[in-house]
Amino acid sequence: MNYAQLLLPDFSLIACGWLLCRYTALDRRVWDQVESLVYYFLFPVLLFHSIVKSPIDLGAASHLLAAGIGIGLAGIGLAYALPHMPGLRRHIDRRDHAASAQVAFRFNSFICLAVAERLAGAEGLLVIAVLIGVCVPLMNVAAVWPMARHGGSGFLAQLVRNPLIVATGSGLVLNLAGVQLPGWMQPTLGRLGAASLALGLLAAGAGMQFGALSRGKLLGMSVLAIRHLVLPLVAWGLCRGLGLHGAQAAVLMAFSAVPTASSAYVLAARMGYNGAYVAALVTLSTLLGMASLPFALSLPR
Template sequence: MVCAIRVRLAHGFPIGANPQPTAPSGILGAVNYAQLLLPDFTLILFGYLVCRYTALNRSVWQPVESLVYYLLFPVLLFQSIVKSPVDVRAASGLIGAGVLSGLAGIALAYSLPHWPWLGKRLDARDHAASAQVAFRFNSFIGLALAERLAGAQGLLMIAVLIGVCVPLFNVAAVWPMARHGQHGFARELLRNPLIVATASGLVANLLGFRIPVWLEPTVSRISAASLALGLMAAGAGMQFGLLTRSKMLSTAVLSIRLLAQPLIAFGMARLFELNPVQTTVLLAFSALPTASTCYVLAARMGYNGPYVAGLVTLSTLLGMVSLPFALGFLR
């Protein structure tokens, strides 16, 4: 399937094109996708080992993570958007499916305290801090996988999803923890580098702007560096922390993120009649591990950061199962 997608994308199909690659299915498909994803998860493991067992410890990787987030990834997003044609009408189906899938995940996460067999066993503060784990996503891993799965068009599609979903999901992440303390939050969203890069890329694309030929090699090298460093930074940020705390809550939020979300996305792809390439990107997007910044947000808001860091780590490890499940079995 991946080869078929790459051949069609190499011929310049726009985001709304309707190629019909043959997809692997069942156990064989899951194995094929697991092999495809192995290099990316190897980089994550490499980042973890380097951070834990060499002099390149966390103090080194925190600036690297900032470099990727504030400079390298925005360049990658902008480049991936401006160099490919955007069919707004065709992309609307993918955007609608992605947003509705995310809203369903948010609703499930918020509803956990009201489940009769679970609600009474949950700590309210732990739930407020960890609800975000159920619907936020790791942009580092998502961008790398989209490029591997569907080349330039995959990057374009997931860039659009990131640009639309990041503001919505960030608001949903903060709301349970700080209903009364969101001063300046809207301003922070508008200054988010991923949102700025996506919005400016879309505007430039619609206005017909293209990166000058003489600048393309430099931009391409920056984009390539962002993927490798982003994946290694995701590994360096893993913490096992308090994984044994609130086992039922942990199971619930991770099940929503890595099992319920792909199933919902599968239904949305059918409902919106997405083409095979869009379906592949949406399923990959829905099965991503949660955002590595979840624990940073929880800690800054005065909640149990180490517990959320443990959930982020476990989510990243379980992503090695959820992504082949979504792309192999569901796809």
């Protein structure tokens, strides 16, 4: 599998956004409005649709779900612990950490879907749908919590008002309740989801400032190391410990190593944090995925 070719579209869209913002009339005034559209409408539609469209059988996939949740909790715990680790605490800006912790554990759903289909066809898509349906709500809540806490706003109030949390939570409830969306809605929701991905990546490129990394190099290296090195090793241990094989094991390993979610930038920017810093991390994560995916899939299972 050519991972560079698989990740090239995401990287190209980020680069296009950067060029458009800096060298055309489509400056920050335009991209601020694009970010609002993506955050309040397009991304919620994407998340809701991706969760609802694939029924989750909790009983048949109990070990897989345990592994996916285990990976998520490991990433969340390690990311949250960074400011408290000896040798790191004095070099980490707490506000930048609140915005960038999500980079360590969130994942790019579209890349997950593409890799799963290439690895195991229809069975792979079913496996990744289960992981997305259960892990997206967990990781979105974990992404919002440090920013709400650091910003002094009520966590529950932020959850109720956050469109990504509302979309993922309602999607999971409908999925578990067995509610199916009408067929005539599927094409519209699918196209809105595709638009959210493209515009989200363009907005991330428009907001990107690599100079923002200069004051947070250690933090950036830490969250990216968790995302692209530690979590694949955690997934490998869980595969062996829970006895996962075949498509489930292959897709879980890929799930642990894909680049971080492109919506990480939009979430940080809309909540008033250093979006430029997070956008640069999203770009670096996309590049690192070209190495972490083959590394994760090469581990013996």
